Amino acid sequence: MADIAKLMSSLGVDKKMYTDGVLAVATPIDGSEIGRAAVDDAASVEAKIAGAQAAFLAWRDVPAPRRGELVRLFGEALRAHKDDLGRLVSIETGKILSEGLGEAQEMIDICDFAVGLSRQLYGLTIASERPGHHMREAWHPLGVVGVISAFNFPVAVWSWNAALALVCGDPVVWKPSEKTPLTALAVQALFKRAAAKFGDAPEGLSSVVIGARKAGEMLVDDPRIALLSATGSTRMGREVGPRVAARFGRSLLELGGNNAGVIASTADLDLAARAVCFSAAGTAGQRCTSLRRLFVHEKIYSEVLSRLKKAYASLTVGDPLDPETLVGPLIDQGAFERMRYALDRAKAQGGKITGGEHVGDKAYYVRPAIVELAEHGGIALEETFAPILYVFRYGTLDEAIAMQNAVAQGLSSCIFTRDVQEAERFVSASGSDCGIANVNIGPSGAEIGGAFGGEKETGGGRESGSDAWKAYMRRQTQTVNYSSELPLAQGVKFDA
Numbered sequence: 199m200a201d202i203a204k205l206m207s208s209l210g211v212d213k214k215m216y217t218d219g220v221l222a223v224a225t226p227i228d229g230s231e232i233g234r235a236a237v238d239d240a241a242s243v244e245a246k247i248a249g250a251q252a253a254f255l256a257w258r259d260v261p262a263p264r265r266g267e268l269v270r271l272f273g274e275a276l277r278a279h280k281d282d283l284g285r286l287v288s289i290e291t292g293k294i295l296s297e298g299l300g301e302a303q304e305m306i307d308i309c310d311f312a313v314g315l316s317r318q319l320y321g322l323t324i325a326s327e328r329p330g331h332h333m334r335e336a337w338h339p340l341g342v343v344g345v346i347s348a349f350n351f352p353v354a355v356w357s358w359n360a361a362l363a364l365v366c367g368d369p370v371v372w373k374p375s376e377k378t379p380l381t382a383l384a385v386q387a388l389f390k391r392a393a394a395k396f397g398d399a400p401e402g403l404s405s406v407v408i409g410a411r412k413a414g415e416m417l418v419d420d421p422r423i424a425l426l427s428a429t430g431s432t433r434m435g436r437e438v439g440p441r442v443a444a445r446f447g448r449s450l451l452e453l454g455g456n457n458a459g460v461i462a463s464t465a466d467l468d469l470a471a472r473a474v475c476f477s478a479a480g481t482a483g484q485r486c487t488s489l490r491r492l493f494v495h496e497k498i499y500s501e502v503l504s505r506l507k508k509a510y511a512s513l514t515v516g517d518p519l520d521p522e523t524l525v526g527p528l529i530d531q532g533a534f535e536r537m538r539y540a541l542d543r544a545k546a547q548g549g550k551i552t553g554g555e556h557v558g559d560k561a562y563y564v565r566p567a568i569v570e571l572a573e574h575g576g577i578a579l580e581e582t583f584a585p586i587l588y589v590f591r592y593g594t595l596d597e598a599i600a601m602q603n604a605v606a607q608g609l610s611s612c613i614f615t616r617d618v619q620e621a622e623r624f625v626s627a628s629g630s631d632c633g634i635a636n637v638n639i640g641p642s643g644a645e646i647g648g649a650f651g652g653e654k655e656t657g658g659g660r661e662s663g664s665d666a667w668k669a670y671m672r673r674q675t676q677t678v679n680y681s682s683e684l685p686l687a688q689g690v691k692f693d694a
């Protein structure tokens with residue numbers, strides 16, 4: 199693809215890095231090869247971890263607002279190259295151009311957030327029970343952060359981690375998905391430019407390791423990786439979590455989702471149908487926040503289904519770089535086969551399937567599928583990374599909430615209603631059990647300002663906004679005695 203050489207050169211990537219290696223990279227647009235990335239061997243992963251650790255020793259003493267300046271410069275580089283990076287994301291992942299650009303924008307947003315944060319890494323002051331003492335809580339840099347990211351948000355999820363980690367004083371070693379190394383190399387090149395502008399950023403502050411499982415395992419097992427942030431399947435998290443815990447490292451897991459929506463009888467059906475289309479069919483169902491299960495009130499079930507089927511029929515499936523396209527290809531053959539498998543199982547469960555066909559004969563384009571199921575169970579309880587929407591009827595809101603919560607995952611959720619009681623009930627303590635609960639918007643497409651992540655098998659981690667930064671720092675409780683007495687806490691006497 200001629201485009202690639204131009205994009206990579208404008209983004210500043212050395213040609214050798216992506217043409218001379220052994221890792222073949224294909225675009226899901228037509229399956230053609232777009233690069234051969236150089237792969238890190240064990241010695242080079244080791245060198246990058248050691249480099250990051252050395253960088254940590256210097257970076258932790260740089261004042262946080264100054265660290266923020268580096269992230270500001272990086273955000274500027276992203277702004278200047280948003281179009282090229284967004285296009286590269288589309289080519290490497292198959293998401294439509296508008297979403298590729300959105301991903302680059304999400305990186306810019308988190309950089310802005312982190313720059314402000316660099317002056318707000320606040321701790322508490324705490325009242326001491328002892329005279330002449332004060333207590334406070336300080337947040338210190340934690341150490342090297344390892345990031346393992348997935349193909350579907352190949353660069354934004356890294357940036358959520360990296361922007362926060364860098365202002366918190368932590369270097370980052372990044373292992374991107376083997377399916378999307380080119381965007382990682384491009385982002386690393388942009389970071390290098392920002393670091394050069396910054397002037398005295400230590401070498402090793404940000405590095406990328408390209409490779410298979412072994413490279414990821416080295417990050418998981420290395421005690422110098424103070425925090426391992428991993429995004430991917432629950433199966434991956436089940437391995438990573440205990441291994442990091444075994445060395446008492448910290449992990450931040452963002453794993454599977456099986457996100458649901460409830461359409462109540464009072465909902466604005468037009469708005470709900472549009473939101474469902476974006477969150478279930480958009481990104482070809484390959485967001486961890488994609489809508490996968492829909493509970494529709496029985497009174498409006500037929501109306502909603504006919505609207506959805508009509509809207510689905512008009513979705514343009516095709517080349518993600520074409521501005522008319524709304525649904526690009528699945529990432530690869532494996533994804534396509536998993537979709538087929540899920541639809542076969544749904545059929546065996548008595549599901550009524552609309553859509554889901556293979557479109558064209560090159561690559562893995564599919565029509566998004568709607569599957570009407572009578573019973574909530576079986577394949578609908580599993581996350582299939584494809585545009586399949588399972589639809590169910592419900593009678594009472596309690597019933598809908600119970601079904602929506604009756605899966606192993608707990609990432610995102612939503613309700614469509616104009617009834618304030620229903621909306622509040624859904625987001626209450628006994629409502630949705632997910633990390634994200636929305637009213638009158640779909641479960642996907644979160645802004646960076648909130649904490650992102652979920653409960654249960656989603657892994658419990660929180661990234662991005664709010665106080666997610668605390669995971670990247672160590673908390674220190676300090677008690678300072680500024681008197682000449684030595685009173686002991688809890689009134690203990692010990693007169694030696």
Ligand code: UN1
Nearest residue numbers: 351485486487642643644
């Ligand atoms: C992911 O799919 O791993 O909320 C991240 C969203 C995006 C991030 C998705 N902002 O859909």
